[in-house]
Amino acid sequence: MKTLLVLGAGGHGKSVAEAALLGGEWQRVWFLDDSYPERTMSLGCEIVGCVAALAEFADQAQGAIAAVGNNEVRAQWCDAIEAVGLELVNVFHPQSIVSPSAKLGRGIAVMAGAVVGTEAVLARGALVNANATVDHDARLDAFAHLGVGVQIAGGVVVGAHAWLQAGASCGYHVVVPEGARIGPSIGLSA
Structure with missing residues (x-):
């Protein structure tokens, strides 16, 4: 067992x-x-x-x-x-999709409904919450955190320890600085 x-x-x-x-x-x-x-x-x-x-x-x-x-x-x-x-x-929910060409560190969690695209990179301790998307060639540096429903397009780089909160999104090739905290695109904050 x-x-x-x-x-x-x-x-x-x-x-x-x-x-x-x-x-x-x-x-x-x-x-x-x-x-x-x-x-x-x-x-x-x-x-x-x-x-x-x-x-x-x-x-x-x-x-x-x-x-x-x-x-x-x-x-x-x-x-x-x-x-x-x-x-x-690493733990991948069986209802997530992780491309076989993705490059993966250790200690990663990819939750239900999440998608990790072609040649995306998830570094050590990265977290991809439910229904989030890491599109092709995007990169999450060490301990980056995508909240529920976050959408990052191809070529996006999310710096180490950055946190994109639920519903946030990034267009193609955006660079999110290390340690940044990005709020939701739409919604009320607690």
């Missing part, structure tokens, strides 16, 4: 866990989340400890992924996963 450690049991963590289980490569998910021990279950899967307890579970899992939307925290957690000798894995 292959066990995946998912760091983070919040909304994104649950989505990543569900995608992993639906994909069939993983038969069991254990969460590490700082709500432990007050919370011990999420999505019907055990929360087995806090994120700081990662090393205690390194020999009991075959891979791990950092499943949190905050780019800086995701980067720290990816480093921690590799520091304890666990494989940093």
Whole structure:
């Protein structure tokens, strides 16, 4: 039975866990989340400890992924996963489309309905949320984050740690600076 450690049991963590289980490569998910021990279950899967307890579970899992939307925290957690000798894995929802010519780093999550196009590049820890599109030849640098429904056209470059929030879009060959936070094209902010 292959066990995946998912760091983070919040909304994104649950989505990543569900995608992993639906994909069939993983038969069991254990969460590490700082709500432990007050919370011990999420999505019907055990929360087995806090994120700081990662090393205690390194020999009991075959891979791990950092499943949190905050780019800086995701980067720290990816480093921690590799520091304890666990494989940093990718999770692709079975209803996503990832081109076989795409170039992929480690620790990537591609969620339901997302499309990663021809020769797109997703660097380490990139996050492509539900129904987002990374068109041909586009690039997400390390820990870039596309929110739900974000559309980036061919040749777009999204800098490291940049966050395009739900509904944002970029036309051809736009360059989003490192660390930028781009709001939605239309909508109300919280």
